[in-house]
Amino acid sequence: MEQQKKTPIIGIKNLSKIFQTKGGEVTALEDFSLDINDGDIYGVIGMSGAGKSTLVRCINALEKPTSGSVIFNGKDLMAISGDELNKTRRSMSMIFQQFNLLSQRNVLSNVCFPLEISGVPKRVAKKKALELLELVGIKDKAKNYPSQLSGGQKQRVAIARALATDPKVLLCDEATSALDPTTTASILSLLKDIHARLGITIVIITHEMGVIEKICSHVAVLEDGHIAESGSVEQIFTHPKSAAARKLVYPDEGMRNRYVGERCIRIVFDGSSSYEPVFSNMILDCNVIVNIMFADMKDIEGKALGHMIVQLPKDELQAEKAIAYLRAKGIPVEEANNEL
């Protein structure tokens, strides 16, 4: 509860964005509100077309929303423009899916770029850029050009560039979507490392649940321009309420439903009991025979989260006993049926 008292570093209030196209009006965001606290790694997940890109562009005022406001560090970004907006943007950096490095500049001079435009003397900028290249682990590529780098290396340069102005917030727009799984993992652990070292707030826009799992503390599920659900990653993973969140957390729900038969229950592991072999203990203590129909476990911030569907014995008394046992251990149990 302590967290809610903090003033958010980014406060998005009643944001709407309507695009005028030849085919009529397209609503990308509708009455969108979200608070992001200082030091969070906040994930925004949604299918393509849910309005993620529009949202991130509204956060740093690259896109002017139709209505609503974005308060960054106490400043209303919609009320400022020109020089003041440009100065404010320097404390909110962004990295992109396509990296967006300057192709005619070498790595070092790409990292110097944001310092150059904020008027930092060349020598100071160069020193800072080299430190950052060291931090992201590609100092040896300082004299190379972006075309000579791999995707992961390019994103490292982009991260170094984004950190050059000592921003308070790092916006990541599908930053790992163009990368292979191994490279994605290494970039995510780099972001996590940077978060731990610099305490920077990170906003991650993605369509991949794996990215949220690996790095985020909070998540908002975006659907058709509004938030379907938001909260801590743990909460959303263990108890997804909205259809959109369920679809992301249980992508194979359709397949799983085929297994759901009579007397099936869904057991949710929320990380509180992962060291105790609760399930085995239940079988032994209650002397019941259960049939595991489906299981999906994930490791999130060191906790085992997931759910399992089991079929209980026909004997109602035994079944009740098993359920009571699990509930007593603090594990949520719900009836699993096809209407999920």
Place this chain on the structure above:
Amino acid sequence: MNFNVIFNLMLTETGRSLFMTAFATIGAYLLGLPLGVLLSITDKDGIKPLSALNWLMGLFINIMRAVPFLILAVVVIPIPRFLIGTGLGYQAMTITLVIASFAFVARLVENSIKDVDKGVIEAAQSMGASTFQIIYKVLIPEAMPSLVLGAAIAATTILGFSAMAGILGGDGLGFVAITYGYFRWQRDIMWIAVALLIILVMIGQFAGNFIARKIDKR
């Protein structure tokens, strides 16, 4: 005419052709580069959309480009006359060439600038770069290889214009070709002048391609 006379004639007139081409190209870029940049950034997809100004500039450039060179050259004769006191000779023709070609240069520049990756521009905006900083630190450097190729096209086109200007008393190889080949029926002199023009165009184009490839880091 003996060899020495022809040689000296060709040397002088090649020099004048190069003078006209070089200075007219520089002049055309002094006007055309800012105009082309302005044209691309004020476009509705540009970094500073200003549709009325964009439309007006587009109209002006289209008019300038639609008027045939020889007619334009006659119309603008008062300008070099006012600026340097004469409407004849290669210096005067250089000014005429600038006026006749800057609109074409503006279009070339506009196209090069429009080819710059939108994502890179967005990245610069997200870093808080001003419009002016985006122009001289992102748009022009990123478009440089393409701008160089465009400059080679512009210079060779201006060389062609300068040859046409020979008919209006403009000096240079075009003037030689017309005077000797057409008026005096000395076809051999004409062909030498034409060959020299071809060589100049080829050198210009080759140099443009070479430099563009050399500086492009993509």
